[in-house]
Amino acid sequence: MYQPPAFREDRLDVMHGLMRAYPLAMLVTAGEGGLMANLIPFLIDPSGSEKGLLRAHLARANEQLAALRAGAEALVLFQGPNAYVTPNWYATKAETHKVVPTWNYATVHAWGTPRILESTEWLRQQVGELTDASEASQARAWRVDDAPEPFLAGQMKGIVGLEIPISRIEGKWKVSQNRPAADREGVIDGLRQSDHPMAELVAERYKPASD
Numbered sequence: 001m002y003q004p005p006a007f008r009e010d011r012l013d014v015m016h017g018l019m020r021a022y023p024l025a026m027l028v029t030a031g032e033g034g035l036m037a038n039l040i041p042f043l044i045d046p047s048g049s050e051k052g053l054l055r056a057h058l059a060r061a062n063e064q065l066a067a068l069r070a071g072a073e074a075l076v077l078f079q080g081p082n083a084y085v086t087p088n089w090y091a092t093k094a095e096t097h098k099v100v101p102t103w104n105y106a107t108v109h110a111w112g113t114p115r116i117l118e119s120t121e122w123l124r125q126q127v128g129e130l131t132d133a134s135e136a137s138q139a140r141a142w143r144v145d146d147a148p149e150p151f152l153a154g155q156m157k158g159i160v161g162l163e164i165p166i167s168r169i170e171g172k173w174k175v176s177q178n179r180p181a182a183d184r185e186g187v188i189d190g191l192r193q194s195d196h197p198m199a200e201l202v203a204e205r206y207k208p209a210s211d
Contacts, residue, residue, distance in 0.1 A: 001109050001170050006178050009171030015108045016052055018080045018171070019044040023133070026077040027056075029114075031067025038064055040162075042076065043130055049165035054110060056162045057126055065160065068114045074164055080106035083198035089190035091182035104175050104187075104198050111168040117161030124152075126161055175202045 009015060019025070023041045030036075038058070045053040054076060058065065068074065082105035093099045117123070128144045135141035144152065175198065176187045184206045191199035 001107075001172055003170065003172055004178075007172050007174045009106075009108075009173045011171075012046075012051065012169070015169060015171040016044050016046055018106060018108050019052075019054075019078050019110075020133075022078055022080050023130075025079075027058075027064070028075040028077065029064055029067035029072065031064075031070055031072060033063065033067065036064045036067060038062065041130060041134070042078075043126070043133065048163075051166035051169050052110075054112065054162075054164040054166060055126055056164075057123060057130075057159045058162060060158050060160050065116070068162065069116055071113055071115075073111055073167075074114045076110045076112075076164065078108040078110070080108075081197040081201060082106075083191060083196050085176065085187055086190070089183070089186040090179070091186055092180060099183075104202065106171075106173045106175065106201055108169065108171045110164070110166045112164040112166045114162055114164050117163060119161070120156055122161050123156050123159060127156075127159075173201065173205065175205050177205050181206070 019042065023043065024039055025042050026037050027040050028035065028037045040056050040058055043055045045055060047053075048055075082103060085102045085104055087093050087099040087101055090099045124144070131142070131144050135143070176184045179187070184202060188199050188202050188206070191202065
């Protein structure tokens with residue numbers, strides 16, 4: 001990943017936090033069928049390996065399963081908030097007009113060698129934990145046990161488990177760090193007009209000189 005120093009994020013807890021907040025990630029593999037990519041929700045287990053362990057499940061009929069079984073390195077791309085940044089938010093626009101649009105974003109890329117799991121017990125735990133995490137914001141959370149057991153057993157037959165111990169991980173928070181203070185304040189104000197989550201990411205990385 002292209003990582004100018006101003007945008008680089010190396011803190012493992014911060015990267016894991018983005019993974020938890022935005023669990024739907026792009027799983028990329030390269031196998032005999034060429035490059036393949038699928039969006040799959042992941043769980044991150046920080047203690048599962050030195051850099052964390054990714055867990056997921058996918059359909060048994062998914063053609064990407066062949067590449068995963070082959071054991072070649074996989075890449076998982078997590079995308080956090082992103083936002084277009086108009087030059088109209090920059091104070092320097094009025095001064096020089098030497099400004100251009102850009103796009104702010106936060107992303108984490110994780111690499112590792114996948115392993116496939118077929119255990120019904122593992123799958124049941126994985127589906128349960130993923131469901132609980134996804135339902136946490138609901139007033140009345142749905143749980144896996146709410147579905148009839150014979151139905152669940154049938155559903156489990158159609159999926160396989162996936163674990164990826166993270167061997168390499170990179171984070172990038174491109175959130176206006178390279179702009180002058182007045183421009184960054186303008187970006188924060190502009191994004192907050194629409195309650196965009198990117199506003200807080202810019203604010204987190206910005207500390208006014210008076211502070």
